[in-house]
Amino acid sequence: MIRKIQKIEWDRYGLPLAFVAMIIVFTLINPAFFSTRNMIQTTRQGAILFLIVSGQTFALLARGIDLSQGSVMSLVSVATISSIYVFGAYLGSIVGVLFGALCGFISGILIGYLGIPPILTTLGMLFVALGAELVYTGGVTLTNLTEIDEVRIFWFGGGMIGPVPVPVVFAVIIGLLMYYLLKCTSFGRKVYFIGTNADASHMVGIRVKRVIVLVYVLSALLASLGAFFLTARLSMGFPHLGEAWLVLAIGGAVLGGTSVFGGKGGIWQALLGSMVIVFLDNGLIVSGVSSFAREAIIGGVIILACLASVIRSKS
Amino acid sequence: MKKRSLIAGFFALVFVVGLLMAGGGPALAKQLEIAVLVPNGVDPYFTAKRYGYETECEKLGVKMLFYDAGGYANVNKQIGQLEDLMQRGIDGIILGATSAEGTVPVVNKVISKGIPLVIDNLDSRTKKPVLRIMKNGVLVGQLRAIYIIEQLKGKGTVLVLPGPSAVSLCQEEHKGFVDYAKHFPGIKVITEWTPSSPDAGMKTVEGLLQAHPDLKAVACFSPPLTVGSVKAVQASGAKKGEIIIVGQMLDAGMEAYINKDWLQATAMCDHIGMAREAVRMVVKEIKGELKPPLFHQIDHYLITKETLDKFDRSGSTYPKEWRK
Numbered sequence: 001m002i003r004k005i006q007k008i009e010w011d012r013y014g015l016p017l018a019f020v021a022m023i024i025v026f027t028l029i030n031p032a033f034f035s036t037r038n039m040i041q042t043t044r045q046g047a048i049l050f051l052i053v054s055g056q057t058f059a060l061l062a063r064g065i066d067l068s069q070g071s072v073m074s075l076v077s078v079a080t081i082s083s084i085y086v087f088g089a090y091l092g093s094i095v096g097v098l099f100g101a102l103c104g105f106i107s108g109i110l111i112g113y114l115g116i117p118p119i120l121t122t123l124g125m126l127f128v129a130l131g132a133e134l135v136y137t138g139g140v141t142l143t144n145l146t147e148i149d150e151v152r153i154f155w156f157g158g159g160m161i162g163p164v165p166v167p168v169v170f171a172v173i174i175g176l177l178m179y180y181l182l183k184c185t186s187f188g189r190k191v192y193f194i195g196t197n198a199d200a201s202h203m204v205g206i207r208v209k210r211v212i213v214l215v216y217v218l219s220a221l222l223a224s225l226g227a228f229f230l231t232a233r234l235s236m237g238f239p240h241l242g243e244a245w246l247v248l249a250i251g252g253a254v255l256g257g258t259s260v261f262g263g264k265g266g267i268w269q270a271l272l273g274s275m276v277i278v279f280l281d282n283g284l285i286v287s288g289v290s291s292f293a294r295e296a297i298i299g300g301v302i303i304l305a306c307l308a309s310v311i312r313s314k315s
Numbered sequence: 316m317k318k319r320s321l322i323a324g325f326f327a328l329v330f331v332v333g334l335l336m337a338g339g340g341p342a343l344a345k346q347l348e349i350a351v352l353v354p355n356g357v358d359p360y361f362t363a364k365r366y367g368y369e370t371e372c373e374k375l376g377v378k379m380l381f382y383d384a385g386g387y388a389n390v391n392k393q394i395g396q397l398e399d400l401m402q403r404g405i406d407g408i409i410l411g412a413t414s415a416e417g418t419v420p421v422v423n424k425v426i427s428k429g430i431p432l433v434i435d436n437l438d439s440r441t442k443k444p445v446l447r448i449m450k451n452g453v454l455v456g457q458l459r460a461i462y463i464i465e466q467l468k469g470k471g472t473v474l475v476l477p478g479p480s481a482v483s484l485c486q487e488e489h490k491g492f493v494d495y496a497k498h499f500p501g502i503k504v505i506t507e508w509t510p511s512s513p514d515a516g517m518k519t520v521e522g523l524l525q526a527h528p529d530l531k532a533v534a535c536f537s538p539p540l541t542v543g544s545v546k547a548v549q550a551s552g553a554k555k556g557e558i559i560i561v562g563q564m565l566d567a568g569m570e571a572y573i574n575k576d577w578l579q580a581t582a583m584c585d586h587i588g589m590a591r592e593a594v595r596m597v598v599k600e601i602k603g604e605l606k607p608p609l610f611h612q613i614d615h616y617l618i619t620k621e622t623l624d625k626f627d628r629s630g631s632t633y634p635k636e637w638r639k
Contacts, residue, residue, distance in 0.1 A: 030525075030526060032525040032526060032528065033525065035525060037525070037551070037552070038522075038525040041521045041550060045518060045521075130385075134356075134357075134383075137357075138362070138365075139356035139357045139361070139362055139365075139383060140357075140359070140362050141357060141359055141362075141538075141539070141566065141568070143566065143567050143568035143571075144567045144568070158546070158549075158550060230514055233517075233546065234513050234514065234517070234542065234543070234546060235568075236513065236542065236568060238357070238512065238513055238514075238539065239357040240355075240357050240385075240386065240512060241512070241513075241514065243386065243512065244510065244512065244514075244515065281518070281522075282518075282522050285518075285519060285522030285523060285525075285526065286522050286523075286525050286526045287526070288526060290507070290508070291507055291508050291509060291519070292480070292508065
């Protein structure tokens, strides 16, 4: 029996097993945790985090980091609502999300072509995006959509397709696309290769600069999509919408098993990490744990995940 | 000849400038410059107050500098802003503190430097004499409790969502609510301190509705939390009014929720009027017409669908054209 336990690849199955154990424990504490309604609303929250974590995963895989995700989310939130005022719900939403992708494109150019370190570039972009949206809105929360636009946009964040929340459907489709992109295309292989050894990538003829630009566009685009679904659900442009999400994005990616040192991880890990964070948070709320203790517990779990990532990289 | 003309011209210029300076001509009189510091500028409460500060400064011919700490957690940022303002030699400061305790040392420094200061609503608990214009947090908390308990006829589970925990006003509002509710044994109060953002409010209420399916009311201490709570209740499948929600302040979105019966009431005060009064107070202190300590407390009231179109909005709402 002990030998069987020792034979389990804990690196691969540890987190999924912990996730299942966590679900069982929270259900035992309060059966309402496993109710259909709670599962639906938690997966809806999880879908949004999964998109953002997936974006961060691309940056981490290429041995980078995207610190601008939170501010880009806030920018997209106000840009989306502002664009809806002008173009209506559908076109306005696309324009809003493109604002976020543009931020990623600029970061990618600065990192890939000008050689500015990702941490500094995306830190700068964090302030540029935040400053831009605050100057534009004057700090005012944007509401007052027309009734038809509100109904249309709310569907994306708060609607259902059968028994499944709309953001979950979109997240599954986007997740599969990203999985395919990383695992089955030359672009994906290049991302892993750059993350493992950027110098060698140059030598074997990979166009590193171009790949880096695309990595940061994807990071910002996925964060923007997360922001869009959140904005849609709230039907308002909130200038500080993304503030709390950056830590969760990095934490979720690392918790899932994506290495902070590049080259290891992927979309499956992003899914696992984001689900663990969202269900842990929800389980603690449903179990009656106070918000102060919740933050400490989630923070502790993220630190443990970082520690595990460091240990894994050394071994 | 040319050289002589140049010298004469130079002295003429010096003479004219000297005359203007000595006479203190109105064109060169120093315009008063005051700074307004708020903890979280994106909160509709502070947006509305900014309108009050701006319009009153314009009216009094005072130049206003506006500083936003960008969130209640950014105590260090606000301390830095206050230190920069001391270096700049600002004429007066209006402060909404990010933290009641954390800002005390820097506020003491401002007062020691003799810079006129008005603490506007969000207290910095300095023991030095200072001008304060304050909401009555305990009363606001009680107002919400009275309304909810009356609606529930003294029986039911109530979720209280106070805003940032380090903010003195939230602590007072929470105390007001809980102390009043203690008189009703049928009322069970659940408190969940929550960051003042709509997504945090939504997530928290969604989770707590699962943990407490018997929840009958939610009391929110900020507009973003109010919006988040309404969204969570809507998603829960509850009918309008089945779960009573009492919010804080009023913006266009919240007004729509009141009209559609998703939000039953909101606690109000004339916060724009309060901002105007804060400007008048600091200007008077600069001019030596008002000396600290002084404690000015404002009134509060509750708005429901029935009173939405009847109350005087001049002290609490700004024109739609502003900031467009």
